[in-house]
Amino acid sequence: METKTLSKAAPIIELPKPLEQLSEGEVERKACIGRLMTYTLNNLTSQFVEKDFQWLLPVALSQSTDPLWPDPGASIEKRIEVDIYGKTVRTTASMIIHKLIASSLAYPKLFILSPNIRIEKAERAKTGKHIYEFTQLDFEARNASTKGVMTLVEEVICNLLTSMKQDMKEELSLLCRCDTLELPKRPFKVYDRQELEVDYGADWEEGIAQETSDPVWVTNIPREFYDFEDFTTGKWDNYDLFMPQYGEVLSGAKREWEYEKILKKIERDNVDKYNYALVLKLAKEEKLKPTAGGGIGMERLVGWISGVEHVAETQPFPRAGNSAR
Amino acid sequence: METKTLSKAAPIIELPKPLEQLSEGEVERKACIGRLMTYTLNNLTSQFVEKDFQWLLPVALSQSTDPLWPDPGASIEKRIEVDIYGKTVRTTASMIIHKLIASSLAYPKLFILSPNIRIEKAERAKTGKHIYEFTQLDFEARNASTKGVMTLVEEVICNLLTSMKQDMKEELSLLCRCDTLELPKRPFKVYDRQELEVDYGADWEEGIAQETSDPVWVTNIPREFYDFEDFTTGKWDNYDLFMPQYGEVLSGAKREWEYEKILKKIERDNVDKYNYALVLKLAKEEKLKPTAGGGIGMERLVGWISGVEHVAETQPFPRAGNSAR
Numbered sequence: 309m310e311t312k313t314l315s316k317a318a319p320i321i322e323l324p325k326p327l328e329q330l331s332e333g334e335v336e337r338k339a340c341i342g343r344l345m346t347y348t349l350n351n352l353t354s355q356f357v358e359k360d361f362q363w364l365l366p367v368a369l370s371q372s373t374d375p376l377w378p379d380p381g382a383s384i385e386k387r388i389e390v391d392i393y394g395k396t397v398r399t400t401a402s403m404i405i406h407k408l409i410a411s412s413l414a415y416p417k418l419f420i421l422s423p424n425i426r427i428e429k430a431e432r433a434k435t436g437k438h439i440y441e442f443t444q445l446d447f448e449a450r451n452a453s454t455k456g457v458m459t460l461v462e463e464v465i466c467n468l469l470t471s472m473k474q475d476m477k478e479e480l481s482l483l484c485r486c487d488t489l490e491l492p493k494r495p496f497k498v499y500d501r502q503e504l505e506v507d508y509g510a511d512w513e514e515g516i517a518q519e520t521s522d523p524v525w526v527t528n529i530p531r532e533f534y535d536f537e538d539f540t541t542g543k544w545d546n547y548d549l550f551m552p553q554y555g556e557v558l559s560g561a562k563r564e565w566e567y568e569k570i571l572k573k574i575e576r577d578n579v580d581k582y583n584y585a586l587v588l589k590l591a592k593e594e595k596l597k598p599t600a601g602g603g604i605g606m607e608r609l610v611g612w613i614s615g616v617e618h619v620a621e622t623q624p625f626p627r628a629g630n631s632a633r
Numbered sequence: 634m635e636t637k638t639l640s641k642a643a644p645i646i647e648l649p650k651p652l653e654q655l656s657e658g659e660v661e662r663k664a665c666i667g668r669l670m671t672y673t674l675n676n677l678t679s680q681f682v683e684k685d686f687q688w689l690l691p692v693a694l695s696q697s698t699d700p701l702w703p704d705p706g707a708s709i710e711k712r713i714e715v716d717i718y719g720k721t722v723r724t725t726a727s728m729i730i731h732k733l734i735a736s737s738l739a740y741p742k743l744f745i746l747s748p749n750i751r752i753e754k755a756e757r758a759k760t761g762k763h764i765y766e767f768t769q770l771d772f773e774a775r776n777a778s779t780k781g782v783m784t785l786v787e788e789v790i791c792n793l794l795t796s797m798k799q800d801m802k803e804e805l806s807l808l809c810r811c812d813t814l815e816l817p818k819r820p821f822k823v824y825d826r827q828e829l830e831v832d833y834g835a836d837w838e839e840g841i842a843q844e845t846s847d848p849v850w851v852t853n854i855p856r857e858f859y860d861f862e863d864f865t866t867g868k869w870d871n872y873d874l875f876m877p878q879y880g881e882v883l884s885g886a887k888r889e890w891e892y893e894k895i896l897k898k899i900e901r902d903n904v905d906k907y908n909y910a911l912v913l914k915l916a917k918e919e920k921l922k923p924t925a926g927g928g929i930g931m932e933r934l935v936g937w938i939s940g941v942e943h944v945a946e947t948q949p950f951p952r953a954g955n956s957a958r
Contacts, residue, residue, distance in 0.1 A: 327738045328915060335739050339687075342740055346688040353675060362664075363671040364949050365768045365931060368693065368724070368748050371957050390713050392752050392765065393955035399693070399724070406958065410949050413652045414660050415667055421746060423693050427717050440717065443690045586958060590653060606690060624689050624735050630718035632696050633731070633911060 321436030374402035407448040419447035448601030533573035535561035560602020567591040646761030699727035732773040744772035766952040773926030858898035860886035885927020892916040
């Protein structure tokens with residue numbers, strides 16, 4: 309999942325220049341953001357390892373990738389499919405299905421630095437938040453609850469910010485973030501998406517991100533079949549994390565694990581059952597376990613920390629626009 | 634680069650079973666290899682960060698990927714190309730070109746956990762060493778020498794093995810590697826490929842891997858345009874690292890940086906100049922710097938440590954054969 313609605317009033321953000329067009333000062337700034345990325349990756353992966361999460365390597369081509377559908381602001385321009393060894397595979401949009409299977413069968417607590425490809429409609433590059441390649445720190449834990457995941461994420465992010473403010477003063481100062489990057493109070497506030505719609509209308513994502521001065525959770529967001537939906541109340545047991553004056557940096561959920569529900573939702577969403585045959589089979593055999601997890605967008609998190617205008621500024625080779633190097 | 638020749642006498646290794654077909658004992662073994670992978674990733678990334686290498690996130694689709702050519706045992710069945718935003722891009726075979734540019738322009742010392750896609754001819758899956766997706770810890774350093782890279786790699790690998798033998802006794806014991814996984818003596822021996830050809834013929838890779846009881850370097854291997862070639866002596870300033878009773882786990886080189894040489898080699902190799910326009914332009918403007926580096930195949934390194942038959946056993950979702958999940 310990605311932030312879906314684009315505020316009508318949203319400014320158009322210029323695409324970052326490629327490395328070879330940067331001035332000396334701009335290279336210095338780029339390298340400085342790079343050091344914050346290095347610090348963040350090393351700090352977060354070490355924290356997850358410390359907490360007994362297994363570090364899995366990503367898959368790039370697979371049969372069962374994220375359908376990214378239904379999505380109220382559907383924004384995918386192109387889905388990449390290719391035949392290898394007589395089978396049709398897709399470039400990874402997210403490893404959600406692999407996480408469910410791996411967590412259920414062999415690695416109860418896991419994380420992956422997972423590069424995701426989402427060929428967004430070209431105009432989305434100008435939101436400053438969308439890039440067609442990004443890396444998620446994608447984690448999942450068997451038998452975890454929404455509350456458990458929220459506590460974990462809050463702890464991990466506050467630990468990161470605490471050490472970073474200590475160890476990376478020079479970088480934060482160069483980016484003018486020494487004073488403005490505050491250590492959030494825990495626990496973070498939790499909003500229901502329906503409340504926010506009352507206050508902000510369809511633009512609630514932009515609304516809450518601009519209004520809050522602390523990170524906030526938003527729950528109960530209708531989306532893909534794998535997020536847990538309570539058929540009685542109609543509520544979704546999922547969550548996004550929004551950073552102040554920035555926007556969404558994490559998306560996650562408690563997951564479905566029961567065959568009948570998954571099948572019903574796949575059919576309701578008009579998603580191709582064939583591509584999810586394995587997860588359906590495992591659910592039917594009661595081998596799929598209840599899990600919960602999320603994905604932290606690394607470029608967005610470091611983008612928020614660095615205070616960049618465009619998230620692609622955190623990328624050595626910006627993945628926005630048509631200038632693929 | 635990958636191990637290129639397949640011994641005529643090489644045994645055919647069975648492809649590993651997918652997660653959902655493993656018995657309880659096999660899952661335990663898989664999870665155990667997973668813990669060694671977690672340990673290795675965390676240990677190596679921390680060591681590179683400690684040594685002031687910047688941690689870059691990978692690119693998945695790009696204009697300039699590794700040509701993997703000329704390659705005496707050329708083994709690529711299919712190259713994946715796709716149009717996005719009006720431009721033809723390829724899935725990453727290696728980030729070599731990006732490393733040269735990034736190291737020259739903004740991140741003098743860098744590393745990437747880079748997923749590489751190489752759709753090898755189907756029969757190569759049976760060597761036990763080839764998978765169509767794997768992750769390299771791909772590093773590069775401005776102004777580094779071959780000797781410098783060798784020293785760095787030897788130190789990093791010996792540090793890893795020393796701590797692992799201390800911290801992961803249970804896992805190594807379950808895999809029967811407590812006694813057989815020895816701490817290598819440094820410096821590792823260095824062979825010239827031409828000497829090995831005299832001793833072992835075309836099968837020198839298999840020959841030296843089977844004969845040696847310590848890791849060894851092999852230098853002077855003719856290959857892609859970006860590896861440094863001395864036009865006077867005809868020698869290549871590059872290197873592969875071979876593990877005893879296993880095979881190659883790292884490939885690297887000092888690189889070319891001079892325009893005339895790069896152009897000449899690209900033309901000699903019949904590689905499409907258009908795809909390397911940026912690196913040629915930078916070289917012409919003398920913005921490309923001399924660098925050296927290498928890529929450690931994470932699945933192969935952990936495969937060697939774990940003593941697996943097939944390198945795909947180190948993957949939660951084995952990338953060998955036609956069973957993409």
